[in-house]
Amino acid sequence: TQLLEQSPQFLSIQEGENLTVYCNSSSVFSSLQWYRQEPGEGPVLLVTVVTGGEVKKLKRLTFQFGDARKDSSLHITAAQTGDTGLYLCAGEDNYGQNFVFGPGTRLSVLP
Amino acid sequence: NAGVTQTPKFRILKIGQSMTLQCTQDMNHNYMYWYRQDPGMGLKLIYYSVGAGITDKGEVPNGYNVSRSTTEDFPLRLELAAPSQTSVYFCASSYVGQMNTEAFFGQGTRLTVV
Numbered sequence A: 001t002q003l004l005e006q007s008p009q010f011l012s013i014q015e016g017e018n019l020t021v022y023c024n025s026s027s028v029f030s031s032l033q034w035y036r037q038e039p040g041e042g043p044v045l046l047v048t049v050v051t052g053g054e055v056k057k058l059k060r061l062t063f064q065f066g067d068a069r070k071d072s073s074l075h076i077t078a079a080q081t082g083d084t085g086l087y088l089c090a091g092e093d094n095y096g097q098n099f100v101f102g103p104g105t106r107l108s109v110l111p
Numbered sequence B: 001n002a003g004v005t006q007t008p009k010f011r012i013l014k015i016g017q018s019m020t021l022q023c024t025q026d027m028n029h030n031y032m033y034w035y036r037q038d039p040g041m042g043l044k045l046i047y048y049s050v051g052a053g054i055t056d057k058g059e060v061p062n063g064y065n066v067s068r069s070t071t072e073d074f075p076l077r078l079e080l081a082a083p084s085q086t087s088v089y090f091c092a093s094s095y096v097g098q099m100n101t102e103a104f105f106g107q108g109t110r111l112t113v114v
Helices: none
Strands: A005-007 A010-014 A019-024 A031-037 A044-049 A055-058 A061-065 A071-076 A085-092 A099-101 A105-110 B004-007 B010-013 B019-025 B031-037 B043-051 B054-057 B064-066 B076-078 B087-094 B109-113
Touching: A005 A085, A010 A019, A019 A105, A031 A071, A044 A055, A044 A061, A071 A085, A099 B043, B004 B087, B019 B031, B019 B087, B019 B109, B043 B064
Parallel strands: A010 A105, B010 B109
Antiparallel strands: A005 A019, A019 A071, A031 A044, A031 A085, A055 A061, A061 A071, A085 A099, A085 A105, B004 B019, B019 B076, B031 B043, B031 B087, B043 B054, B064 B076, B087 B109
16 A cells, blocks of 8 residues: 655744645655645645656745655745645555545644 | 536434435546545545446445446445544546546535434
Protein backbone atom coordinates (compact mmCIF):
# COMPACT_ATOMS: atom_id res chain seq x y z
CA THR A 1 0.00 0.00 0.00
CA GLN A 2 1.33 3.41 -0.96
CA LEU A 3 0.96 5.87 1.95
CA LEU A 4 1.39 9.61 2.10
CA GLU A 5 2.21 11.63 5.20
CA GLN A 6 1.77 15.36 5.52
CA SER A 7 3.29 17.84 7.93
CA PRO A 8 2.49 19.85 9.81
CA GLN A 9 -1.01 18.64 10.61
CA PHE A 10 -2.12 22.12 11.67
CA LEU A 11 -0.61 25.53 10.94
CA SER A 12 -1.83 28.91 12.11
CA ILE A 13 -0.01 32.01 10.85
CA GLN A 14 -0.51 35.74 10.44
CA GLU A 15 -1.36 37.30 7.11
CA GLY A 16 1.80 38.19 5.21
CA GLU A 17 3.95 35.36 6.58
CA ASN A 18 5.53 32.64 4.46
CA LEU A 19 4.99 28.94 5.04
CA THR A 20 5.92 25.52 3.70
CA VAL A 21 3.98 22.29 4.05
CA TYR A 22 5.31 18.86 3.22
CA CYS A 23 4.09 15.62 1.72
CA ASN A 24 6.24 12.51 2.14
CA SER A 25 6.13 8.85 1.26
CA SER A 26 8.38 5.84 1.20
CA SER A 27 6.86 4.92 -2.17
CA VAL A 28 7.46 6.32 -5.63
CA PHE A 29 4.51 7.95 -7.32
CA SER A 30 4.08 8.55 -11.03
CA SER A 31 2.69 11.98 -10.20
CA LEU A 32 1.66 14.03 -7.18
CA GLN A 33 -1.20 16.45 -6.90
CA TRP A 34 -2.07 19.18 -4.44
CA TYR A 35 -5.69 19.96 -3.66
CA ARG A 36 -7.24 22.65 -1.49
CA GLN A 37 -10.47 21.97 0.34
CA GLU A 38 -12.57 24.71 1.86
CA PRO A 39 -15.20 24.02 4.54
CA GLY A 40 -18.31 22.36 3.16
CA GLU A 41 -16.77 21.79 -0.24
CA GLY A 42 -14.97 19.02 -2.07
CA PRO A 43 -11.24 19.26 -2.79
CA VAL A 44 -10.19 21.29 -5.83
CA LEU A 45 -7.02 20.58 -7.75
CA LEU A 46 -4.25 23.18 -7.48
CA VAL A 47 -1.43 21.52 -9.40
CA THR A 48 -0.02 18.24 -10.70
CA VAL A 49 3.72 17.56 -10.67
CA VAL A 50 5.03 14.72 -12.78
CA THR A 51 8.79 14.96 -13.23
CA GLY A 52 11.28 14.42 -10.40
CA GLY A 53 12.75 17.78 -9.35
CA GLU A 54 9.95 19.70 -11.04
CA VAL A 55 9.02 23.12 -9.67
CA LYS A 56 5.72 24.79 -10.54
CA LYS A 57 4.57 28.24 -9.55
CA LEU A 58 1.03 29.50 -9.31
CA LYS A 59 1.13 33.15 -8.27
CA ARG A 60 2.22 33.02 -4.61
CA LEU A 61 2.25 29.20 -4.45
CA THR A 62 5.36 27.19 -5.33
CA PHE A 63 5.17 23.41 -5.65
CA GLN A 64 8.16 21.10 -5.80
CA PHE A 65 8.36 17.39 -6.57
CA GLY A 66 11.30 15.56 -5.03
CA ASP A 67 14.01 14.15 -7.28
CA ALA A 68 13.06 10.59 -6.31
CA ARG A 69 9.32 11.31 -6.78
CA LYS A 70 8.60 10.31 -3.18
CA ASP A 71 7.94 13.72 -1.68
CA SER A 72 6.62 17.17 -2.45
CA SER A 73 6.39 20.57 -0.84
CA LEU A 74 4.08 23.55 -1.12
CA HIS A 75 5.44 26.99 -0.27
CA ILE A 76 3.13 29.97 0.10
CA THR A 77 4.61 33.46 0.01
CA ALA A 78 2.88 36.32 1.81
CA ALA A 79 -0.10 34.25 2.94
CA GLN A 80 -3.56 35.77 2.70
CA THR A 81 -6.72 34.96 4.64
CA GLY A 82 -8.13 33.45 1.44
CA ASP A 83 -5.42 30.76 1.61
CA THR A 84 -7.14 29.26 4.66
CA GLY A 85 -8.19 25.67 4.07
CA LEU A 86 -7.18 22.03 4.13
CA TYR A 87 -4.29 21.24 1.79
CA LEU A 88 -4.23 17.65 0.59
CA CYS A 89 -1.55 15.93 -1.41
CA ALA A 90 -2.50 12.97 -3.54
CA GLY A 91 -0.35 10.47 -5.35
CA GLU A 92 -1.40 8.67 -8.48
CA ASP A 93 -0.47 5.05 -8.00
CA ASN A 94 1.79 3.37 -10.49
CA TYR A 95 -1.13 1.70 -12.24
CA GLY A 96 -2.74 5.07 -12.88
CA GLN A 97 -5.94 3.83 -11.31
CA ASN A 98 -6.31 5.46 -7.95
CA PHE A 99 -5.39 8.53 -5.99
CA VAL A 100 -3.90 7.96 -2.55
CA PHE A 101 -4.54 10.96 -0.34
CA GLY A 102 -2.51 12.23 2.56
CA PRO A 103 -4.25 13.32 5.79
CA GLY A 104 -3.87 16.99 4.93
CA THR A 105 -2.48 20.14 6.49
CA ARG A 106 -5.11 22.46 7.94
CA LEU A 107 -3.93 26.03 7.37
CA SER A 108 -5.42 29.02 9.12
CA VAL A 109 -4.28 32.48 8.05
CA LEU A 110 -5.26 35.14 10.56
CA PRO A 111 -5.85 38.80 9.62
CA ASN B 1 -21.32 21.91 -16.88
CA ALA B 2 -22.64 20.60 -13.58
CA GLY B 3 -19.54 18.44 -12.98
CA VAL B 4 -20.07 15.94 -10.16
CA THR B 5 -23.40 16.13 -8.36
CA GLN B 6 -24.12 14.37 -5.07
CA THR B 7 -27.42 14.00 -3.28
CA PRO B 8 -28.44 14.39 -0.55
CA LYS B 9 -26.19 17.01 1.05
CA PHE B 10 -27.13 16.01 4.60
CA ARG B 11 -28.77 12.96 6.11
CA ILE B 12 -29.38 11.54 9.56
CA LEU B 13 -29.89 7.79 9.79
CA LYS B 14 -30.80 5.53 12.68
CA ILE B 15 -28.65 2.50 13.40
CA GLY B 16 -29.67 -0.37 11.14
CA GLN B 17 -31.34 1.78 8.49
CA SER B 18 -30.23 1.69 4.89
CA MET B 19 -29.77 4.42 2.30
CA THR B 20 -28.26 5.17 -1.07
CA LEU B 21 -25.99 8.13 -1.73
CA GLN B 22 -26.40 9.29 -5.30
CA CYS B 23 -23.58 10.51 -7.53
CA THR B 24 -23.72 11.55 -11.16
CA GLN B 25 -21.18 13.19 -13.46
CA ASP B 26 -21.66 14.78 -16.86
CA MET B 27 -18.04 14.90 -18.02
CA ASN B 28 -17.99 11.45 -19.62
CA HIS B 29 -15.28 10.37 -17.20
CA ASN B 30 -14.41 6.70 -17.16
CA TYR B 31 -13.29 6.49 -13.52
CA MET B 32 -15.48 7.22 -10.53
CA TYR B 33 -14.65 7.03 -6.83
CA TRP B 34 -16.26 7.13 -3.42
CA TYR B 35 -14.26 8.51 -0.50
CA ARG B 36 -15.10 9.13 3.11
CA GLN B 37 -13.56 11.90 5.16
CA ASP B 38 -13.65 11.70 8.93
CA PRO B 39 -13.23 14.87 11.02
CA GLY B 40 -9.72 16.30 10.73
CA MET B 41 -8.64 13.50 8.42
CA GLY B 42 -7.84 13.01 4.77
CA LEU B 43 -9.80 10.98 2.27
CA LYS B 44 -10.11 7.21 2.39
CA LEU B 45 -11.15 5.31 -0.72
CA ILE B 46 -14.24 3.13 -0.27
CA TYR B 47 -14.89 1.85 -3.79
CA TYR B 48 -13.97 2.84 -7.29
CA SER B 49 -15.06 2.02 -10.82
CA VAL B 50 -13.01 2.03 -13.99
CA GLY B 51 -16.06 1.99 -16.24
CA ALA B 52 -19.68 0.93 -16.52
CA GLY B 53 -20.20 -2.54 -15.11
CA ILE B 54 -16.82 -2.67 -13.33
CA THR B 55 -16.27 -1.88 -9.66
CA ASP B 56 -13.55 -2.67 -7.16
CA LYS B 57 -12.85 -2.28 -3.46
CA GLY B 58 -10.77 0.50 -2.05
CA GLU B 59 -9.19 0.82 1.38
CA VAL B 60 -12.36 0.78 3.52
CA PRO B 61 -15.17 -1.10 1.66
CA ASN B 62 -16.81 -2.93 4.58
CA GLY B 63 -20.42 -1.93 5.13
CA TYR B 64 -20.85 -0.45 1.65
CA ASN B 65 -21.87 -1.57 -1.80
CA VAL B 66 -21.72 0.11 -5.18
CA SER B 67 -22.91 -0.40 -8.72
CA ARG B 68 -22.06 1.28 -12.00
CA SER B 69 -24.73 0.54 -14.58
CA THR B 70 -24.02 3.69 -16.61
CA THR B 71 -20.99 5.90 -17.21
CA GLU B 72 -22.72 8.80 -15.47
CA ASP B 73 -23.98 7.26 -12.22
CA PHE B 74 -22.17 5.64 -9.30
CA PRO B 75 -24.46 5.19 -6.28
CA LEU B 76 -23.13 4.11 -2.88
CA ARG B 77 -25.34 1.88 -0.75
CA LEU B 78 -25.25 1.53 3.04
CA GLU B 79 -27.25 -1.55 4.03
CA LEU B 80 -27.12 -1.52 7.86
CA ALA B 81 -25.99 1.88 9.04
CA ALA B 82 -23.61 1.95 12.00
CA PRO B 83 -22.28 4.90 14.04
CA SER B 84 -18.82 4.22 12.60
CA GLN B 85 -20.20 5.26 9.23
CA THR B 86 -20.81 8.81 10.42
CA SER B 87 -18.65 10.81 8.04
CA VAL B 88 -18.62 13.10 5.03
CA TYR B 89 -18.79 11.18 1.79
CA PHE B 90 -17.28 12.49 -1.43
CA CYS B 91 -17.84 11.19 -4.90
CA ALA B 92 -15.24 11.99 -7.54
CA SER B 93 -14.61 11.27 -11.18
CA SER B 94 -11.63 11.46 -13.50
CA TYR B 95 -10.64 10.62 -17.03
CA VAL B 96 -7.77 8.14 -16.81
CA GLY B 97 -5.86 7.62 -20.00
CA GLN B 98 -4.36 11.06 -20.45
CA MET B 99 -1.54 12.96 -18.82
CA ASN B 100 -2.20 14.85 -15.61
CA THR B 101 -5.36 13.10 -14.55
CA GLU B 102 -7.44 15.36 -12.32
CA ALA B 103 -10.10 14.20 -9.90
CA PHE B 104 -13.24 16.31 -9.81
CA PHE B 105 -15.17 16.14 -6.57
CA GLY B 106 -18.78 16.64 -5.61
CA GLN B 107 -19.72 18.85 -2.68
CA GLY B 108 -20.10 15.93 -0.31
CA THR B 109 -22.83 14.24 1.70
CA ARG B 110 -22.67 14.70 5.46
CA LEU B 111 -24.06 11.54 7.06
CA THR B 112 -24.77 11.11 10.76
CA VAL B 113 -25.78 7.72 12.15
CA VAL B 114 -27.48 7.86 15.57
